[in-house]
Amino acid sequence: MWHFMARLTTKELSCPPLSLEEALDLFCKGISGYGPFWDHVQEYWEASLKCPETVLLLKYEDMKRETLFHVKRLAEFLGQPFSLKEDSKGVVQEIVELCSFESLSDLEVNKNGAADVSAKNDVFFRKRKVGDWKNYLTTQMTGCLDQITKEKFGGLF
Numbered sequence: 001m002w003h004f005m006a007r008l009t010t011k012e013l014s015c016p017p018l019s020l021e022e023a024l025d026l027f028c029k030g031i032s033g034y035g036p037f038w039d040h041v042q043e044y045w046e047a048s049l050k051c052p053e054t055v056l057l058l059k060y061e062d063m064k065r066e067t068l069f070h071v072k073r074l075a076e077f078l079g080q081p082f083s084l085k086e087d088s089k090g091v092v093q094e095i096v097e098l099c100s101f102e103s104l105s106d107l108e109v110n111k112n113g114a115a116d117v118s119a120k121n122d123v124f125f126r127k128r129k130v131g132d133w134k135n136y137l138t139t140q141m142t143g144c145l146d147q148i149t150k151e152k153f154g155g156l157f
Helices: 002-007 021-028 035-048 060-065 067-077 082-086 091-100 101-105 110-111 138-153
Strands: 115-116
Touching: 002 021, 021 138, 035 115, 035 138, 060 067, 082 091, 101 110
Parallel strands: none
Antiparallel strands: none
C-alpha cells in the first residue's frame, strides 16, 4: 500500500506521501484508509471458516506457490469448476498465463492507460515478489510487525 500511495499523482491528495517509517507506524497503530488490517484479516478468516460457501480467503504466498491448484479452487468456489476435458487440454494453464503478472503488466492499457485522471494504470503493478519486504523494512520494523501479528493472529494460520 505504501508503494501504491507513493506513486499516486493526484491533485486530490492534499499532503505529501508519508515516509515508510511514518506509514508503518500508522499501520501498526491500526490507522489506514481501510481500518485496522489485522481486524479485517481476522474477520474474513473467521467468516471463511463459518461460511466457506460464501467467503474464500486466499493467501498470496499460497497462490504464488500453487497457482494451478488455487485457480481450480477459485473456479469451484464460483460455481464454475473446470471439466476434466478443459483441464487435460490445458485451459487452466492458459488462463493462468493470460492472467499472469507478466501478461497483464505488458498490456498497452496497463503501461500507458489511465482509469481516471488521478493515476495511470501502471501504479497497480510493481514487483510481485514474495519476501520483497526484506529490501525495505529494518529489523526493528519487522520485529514490530511480527509481534503485532502474533498478538492478533496467534495460531490462526
